[in-house]
Amino acid sequence: MATYTLGIDLGSRTAKAVLYNINEKKIASAIVTDTTANSKSDAKRVQELALEYAGVLPSDLKRTIATGYGRGLVDFACDTTTEITCHAVGVHLLVPQARTIIDIGGQDSKSIHLNADGTIRDFSMNDRCAAGTGRFLEVVSKLLGTNLDGMAKLAGMATDVPEISSMCVVFAESEVIGMLAKGIRREELSAGIHKSIARRVAGLAERGRIEPPVAFTGGVAKDMAMIRALGAELHEKLLIPPDPRITGALGAAIIAARQLGEKGNLTCTEFKTINLQQSFSDVSQKREEQDMLIVDSIKGDCCPWPPPVKNSSECHHQEEQQVCCGSETQKQANCNGNEEASCCSSASVNEAKQSYCEEAEPAPCCGGSQPEPCRSSEKESTCESGPAKTQQCSSTTPQGGMHSVPSLSHFDRMISDCIELARQAKSDSKKVVSIFCEYTPRELILAAGAIPVCACGGNHSMAVASEKELPANLCPLIKSSYGYHTERANPIFNESDLIVCETTCDGKKKMYELMSKTKPMHILELTQKPDEEAAFEHWLLEVKALKKRLEELTGNEITEERLRAAIRTMNRERTLRSRIADFGGKCLTGMEVLHAKSIISCQERDFKAYEKIISEAENSGDRYSHKPRMLLTGVPLPHQAEKVLKLIEEAGAVVVAQENCTGLKPIVDPVSEEGDLLENIARKYFKLPCSVMMPNKDRFGLLDSLIEKFRPHGIIDLVWQACHTYNIESVLVKKHVQEKWGLPFLKIETDYSPSDTEQLRVRIEAFLSVASQNNQKKSY
Numbered sequence: 001m002a003t004y005t006l007g008i009d010l011g012s013r014t015a016k017a018v019l020y021n022i023n024e025k026k027i028a029s030a031i032v033t034d035t036t037a038n039s040k041s042d043a044k045r046v047q048e049l050a051l052e053y054a055g056v057l058p059s060d061l062k063r064t065i066a067t068g069y070g071r072g073l074v075d076f077a078c079d080t081t082t083e084i085t086c087h088a089v090g091v092h093l094l095v096p097q098a099r100t101i102i103d104i105g106g107q108d109s110k111s112i113h114l115n116a117d118g119t120i121r122d123f124s125m126n127d128r129c130a131a132g133t134g135r136f137l138e139v140v141s142k143l144l145g146t147n148l149d150g151m152a153k154l155a156g157m158a159t160d161v162p163e164i165s166s167m168c169v170v171f172a173e174s175e176v177i178g179m180l181a182k183g184i185r186r187e188e189l190s191a192g193i194h195k196s197i198a199r200r201v202a203g204l205a206e207r208g209r210i211e212p213p214v215a216f217t218g219g220v221a222k223d224m225a226m227i228r229a230l231g232a233e234l235h236e237k238l239l240i241p242p243d244p245r246i247t248g249a250l251g252a253a254i255i256a257a258r259q260l261g262e263k264g265n266l267t268c269t270e271f272k273t274i275n276l277q278q279s280f281s282d283v284s285q286k287r288e289e290q291d292m293l294i295v296d297s298i299k300g301d302c303c304p305w306p307p308p309v310k311n312s313s314e315c316h317h318q319e320e321q322q323v324c325c326g327s328e329t330q331k332q333a334n335c336n337g338n339e340e341a342s343c344c345s346s347a348s349v350n351e352a353k354q355s356y357c358e359e360a361e362p363a364p365c366c367g368g369s370q371p372e373p374c375r376s377s378e379k380e381s382t383c384e385s386g387p388a389k390t391q392q393c394s395s396t397t398p399q400g401g402m403h404s405v406p407s408l409s410h411f412d413r414m415i416s417d418c419i420e421l422a423r424q425a426k427s428d429s430k431k432v433v434s435i436f437c438e439y440t441p442r443e444l445i446l447a448a449g450a451i452p453v454c455a456c457g458g459n460h461s462m463a464v465a466s467e468k469e470l471p472a473n474l475c476p477l478i479k480s481s482y483g484y485h486t487e488r489a490n491p492i493f494n495e496s497d498l499i500v501c502e503t504t505c506d507g508k509k510k511m512y513e514l515m516s517k518t519k520p521m522h523i524l525e526l527t528q529k530p531d532e533e534a535a536f537e538h539w540l541l542e543v544k545a546l547k548k549r550l551e552e553l554t555g556n557e558i559t560e561e562r563l564r565a566a567i568r569t570m571n572r573e574r575t576l577r578s579r580i581a582d583f584g585g586k587c588l589t590g591m592e593v594l595h596a597k598s599i600i601s602c603q604e605r606d607f608k609a610y611e612k613i614i615s616e617a618e619n620s621g622d623r624y625s626h627k628p629r630m631l632l633t634g635v636p637l638p639h640q641a642e643k644v645l646k647l648i649e650e651a652g653a654v655v656v657a658q659e660n661c662t663g664l665k666p667i668v669d670p671v672s673e674e675g676d677l678l679e680n681i682a683r684k685y686f687k688l689p690c691s692v693m694m695p696n697k698d699r700f701g702l703l704d705s706l707i708e709k710f711r712p713h714g715i716i717d718l719v720w721q722a723c724h725t726y727n728i729e730s731v732l733v734k735k736h737v738q739e740k741w742g743l744p745f746l747k748i749e750t751d752y753s754p755s756d757t758e759q760l761r762v763r764i765e766a767f768l769s770v771a772s773q774n775n776q777k778k779s780y
Contacts (some may be wrong), residue, residue, distance in 0.1 A: 004028060004056055005063045005260070007252025008077065009086065010043050010070030011035065013134060014104025014219060014277055016246050017046035019054050021251035022062070022260070025267040029054040030246045033276035053274050063260055063383055065252040069107070069758055078383040079259065084112055084123050084766030086251030092118035093254060093266050094241040097210040098582050102230065102238075103247075103249065104201060104220035106134040108759065111205035120770045122744075124207045125763050126200075131775040133197075134220045140193050143176050144186045148165045148223065150188050155225035158191035191225070200231035208279075211238050217244040218671045219277075243273040251257055389570075402585055404623055407612035410605075411595050418453070422492040425451045431554050434496040437504055438479065438666040439526055439544060441681050442601050445500075446566040447558045448550040454599040455493045457481035458638030460752035462489060469514070475722045476751040477638060478507045485515055494608065496554055500546065502526050504692045505725065522549045530693045536686055543682040559678060566683070569602045574667040576610035580617070581657065581664055585629050585710065587620035588647055590655025594637060594662060626773070628653040628768050631712035633703065633733065635720045636661035641752055644718050644760065651765045654709040659703055660718075665689065668702065691725035699729075700736050707741055714744040714771030716764075721751040744771045 002023045007014040015035050019028040031049045035042045043066070051058060066074035067086040074080070082104075091101050092114065101112040113122040126133065134148075141151045162184060176189055205214075214236045218225050221244035228251060231238045233305060241247055257264040312730050338473060403409055422432050433445045434455040445452040455462070457480025466483035484490040501512040502524040512521055525542050527535035556562075584593045598606050630653045637645060637660065648655055658664060666688060672680045689699035707715075715737045719726045727749065734745045746767040750756055 002056075003059055003062050004054075004058065005065070005253050005256035006047060006050060007249040007254070007256060008043055008046060008064065008066045008068075008071075008726075009083065009246070009248035009252060010039055010066060010068040010074055011105055011107075011248075012069050012175045014245065015042040015070075017050040018249040018253045019050040019056065019061075020250075020257055020264075022257055025263075025265050027250065027266070027271035027531075028056065030249070030271055030273040031242060032243070032245050032273055034111075039070040039142040039570075040075060043070070043268050044076070047552070049078070049163045049274065049276075065256040065259075067248050067252045069762070078554055078776045079256070081252060081255055082762050082766040082769065083248045083724055084110065084120065084579050084762070085253065085769050086248040087217060088112055088114060088120050088251065089120060089254050089264075090247035090249070091217060091241060092253030093250065093335055094118075094269060095215045095239045095245065097132040097213050098215035098239055100205060100214045100215050102201060102205055102214060103132060103218040103404060104216075104226070105218045106195075109201050109204060109218075111201075111207070111210070113209065113211065117588075119773055120766070122209070122663045123763075123766055123770070124204050125759065126204060132565055134199060134218070137193070137220065137223070137226075139173060140176055140189075143173060143180070144190060150314065151193070152225040154190035155194050155229075158185075158187040159197050160188050161190075162188050162190075162280040164196040170621070182699055185214065191229075194223075194225045194229040195233075198226065200632060201230060202233035208769075210234065210236075215239045215241060217241060217247045220504045221243050221245075242271065246273060255582040278441045313371075318375060320359065349412050360617070392403040403588070403592060405592070405613050405616045405620060407609055407616055408592055408596060410612075411463075411598070411610035413594070416603075418596065418598055419491050421603065422451060422453060422495065426495055431497040431502060432495055433550070433553075434493050435500045435502075436508060437502040438661045439499045439502045439685050441522060441546070441685050443563065443566040443570050443671065443681050444543070444547050444550055444558060446569060446602060447562040448554045449556045450497075450549075450550065452601050453492050453496070454638075455481060455484070455490065455496070456636065456638040457484045457490075458641030458752065459484070460640075460754070462487065463752050465489075466509075470511075473722055475505075475507050475720050476641070476753075477636070477643055477720055477723075478511050479639070480641075480752060482511050482514065486517075498522060498549070500524055504690060505723070507722070522546060526692070528693050530687060530698065531695070536683070539686050540679060543678065543685075546757055547678065556679070563677045563681075566574055567673055567677060571670040571673075572607065573602050573610075574670055576607065576614070577667050579614050580610060581667075583617040583620075584658075585624055585627070585654045587617050587623045587657030589624065589649055590630075590658060591642060591649055593610055593655075594642065594645065624654040628714070628772050629656045629710065629712045630654070630771070631659065631703075631706060631710060631715050632663070632718060632770075633659040633715060634718035634730070639717075639728060643752065643754070643757065644716070644748055644750065644764075647757065647761055647764050648716065648768075651761065651768055653768050654769075656712055657706045661688075661690070664706065665702065668705075689768045691723075691729040696729065699733075703733070703737065704740070707737070707743070713775040714741065714746065714767060716767070717745065717747045719747060719749045721749060742774075744774050 002021055004022060007018045007020070011520045013035060015033050017031040021028045029050045031046045031053070033042070033046060033049070037313055047064070051061065064074075064077045066077035066080050067083045071077070071080040087103055091098055097120070101114065101115050103110050103112070108126055110123060112120060115121050137148055138152060141147055144151065144154065146154065162179065168215055172755040176193070179189055214234060216227060216230065216238040221240055227238055227240065254264040340673040352551045370626055425432060431450040431454060433450045434453050435442075442451075442452045444580075456477055458477070459480050462483030463476045463479035464483070465487050469486065470479055470482060484493060488494050489694055496519065499512070499515060499519050499521050501508070501521050503509050503526050512523070515521065524546055527538045529535040551558055580588070580596050581593050584590055596610070630648055632645060632648070632655045638724070645655055669684060671684045671685070687698060691694055691699070715733070717730050719730055730747045734747065737745050744767065746763065747764070748760060750760065
């Protein structure tokens with residue numbers, strides 16, 4: 001009796017399902033339908049249709065894998081896998097010669113770069129903008145009074161291709177309306193839109209060093225005008241799989257089979273898609289036109305790929321079918337039972353889902369005396385598991401929300417404790433000094449008898465509030481910090497007696513100028529040439545000027561004795577925090593390490609908590625040693641701005657080190673107590689490796705030491721929107737870690753908004769798969 005696996009790709013615009021016959025190693029049915037507002041219902045519908053069209057009973061379905069943006073809503077799936085992984089598997093089976101996949105869907109576009117064995121070498125995805133996606137085409141097609149098929153036909157009749165300069169959907173809409181008003185024909189506008197999308201997607205693909213042959217997938221790959229435009233931009237001839245919409249669902253079905261211990265091959269590549277999508281015509285209606293185009297679009301001597309679909313959805317035996325494509329070698333790869341590809345890597349099992357999964361056993365990965373909870377099904381299921389199945393904990397904190405090290409709970413009330421401390425200090429006639437950067441020497445503030453408070457904003461609502469005055473496309477840290485100021489939402493900042501304003505970036509400098517209308521400021525000018533002694537001499541003068549200003553503010557002379565005591569106290573804090581950071585990836589998550597500090601430095605009660613955390617951690621074992629190890633570098637993560645770190649660890653990894661201003665960067669080196677103390681302080685801070693410095697060689701030295709110490713499996717570089725120095729320096733960081741260390745690298749540019757959370761989740765989960773695959777080959 002035949003058994004089956006099912007892959008469901010629940011996308012933003014369409015739902016796809018592929019039913020895979022394990023015994024005959026063929027596609028039993030493929031379904032494509034438009035999505036509705038009810039994603040759970042869409043998933044159930046394509047499942048039922050896939051079974052119905054193949055004449056398969058639910059009891060014969062052994063495993064279901066979900067992928068796509070809505071994969072978490074497929075509550076009967078046994079596992080979820082990112083679409084990056086699924087497309088790689090699906091395309092490698094159908095077009096094994098492909099080395100680059102370009103996928104354009106309804107709401108995103110992505111390029112996936114493959115090794116010869118189908119494993120993922122690199123990938124890129126578009127940002128939150130809908131430009132370069134099917135959604136862009138839909139919006140413009142309505143303006144032109146047609147549909148997606150009509151857009152393609154119009155573009156084919158164009159005699160000229162106008163430049164569409166605006167890639168934002170909103171602005172492009174206005175531009176198209178204006179061009180129509182000028183009398184530019186719909187045919188030319190359609191061609192211009194296709195070209196502009198192709199140019200944007202080609203740029204995305206070229207970030208990953210595009211390598212031919214190039215396969216084109218996704219719903220937009222059915223648009224003949226887009227095939228021509230994208231091929232022209234890439235200067236490549238494109239390979240189009242049999243239905244380019246279902247490669248993700250096919251990959252999911254194959255991964256499901258491999259998790260059952262099957263090879264997951266295709267001995268036959270003929271199938272018929274049941275098309276219920278209204279956006280494009282039925283596949284069979286366009287088959288003849290598509291085949292003709294594909295023959296012309298593949299490099300080399302190839303027959304039409306795929307072969308024309310027979311009237312029957314049943315697949316004929318190999319000896320009865322025509323040559324699939326090209327050479328004998330490729331014929332064997334496509335028709336004779338392609339050997340198992342390793343490109344699926346081990347897909348992480350995030351949840352044991354409801355209706356199809358067996359009740360999960362406690363995960364062995366948690367370790368320790370208090371294992372983490374792993375989600376399990378409460379219902380009887382028919383989902384079978386095989387040797388490839390692994391179980392993964394669904395959380396990075398122990399059961400009940402308790403910390404893995406109990407004394408970390410001290411910092412759960414950090415903000416309220418700091419507000420209380422600042423108010424008490426004010427009542428004791430002490431001064432509160434707010435700072436926005438690690439370049440401000442806290443030792444001077446402490447030696448003056450004042451309270452140093454970090455005032456960097458990490459709250460999204462405050463960033464939005466700042467837009468009453470500030471532009472929306474600024475750095476979120478600047479916007480949030482200013483929002484707290486204008487909304488008077490930070491009690492400590494409201495009571496600050498002085499704001500120290502270091503001149504690291506232009507945005508903050510102008511923010512200080514706005515704040516100075518209501519707050520006393522001291523400008524601390526940072527010279528940005530770390531290798532020049534003359535630059536340091538200027539910086540030393542700036543540090544001395546700050547010392548004088550603090551003495552005037554507090555009425556306390558900063559003596560050598562006071563300065564030495566402050567240095568000793570700050571060094572103690574650095575040492576304790578560094579020791580806690582050493583437990584990252586062992587018994588502490590990256591989130592726990594990040595939160596083990598206060599916005600007010602050098603509190604005695606914090607020191608006691610640090611010491612307890614270290615003592616408890618030393619006896620906690622390696623709780624997280626089984627997880628993929630990530631090093632997070634880039635911009636700081638102020639309180640409440642932990643979105644990316646949280647997503648990394650929710651995806652099953654652990655952040656073992658943080659090379660940023662809220663992590664290890666300011667605490668790795670102490671201030672010397674020998675010689676000229678003020679000069680020692682100035683040198684310590686002047687050597688902080690921030691991206692504003694030129695050249696910033698010390699950052700790469702710090703990265704090297706952290707990689708050597710923490711042995712990460714991958715590097716994630718976080719850049720806040722509009723932080724130009726970190727954004728550009730990311731190019732150098734990527735080159736350094738890939739060439740010197742051979743480590744996978746992912747740059748994430750985002751802000752504090754939750755709007756891109758799900759897209760980031762997809763990128764991060766796919767990156768972890770690449771990093772895990774790389775780790776199997778890597779040896780430090």
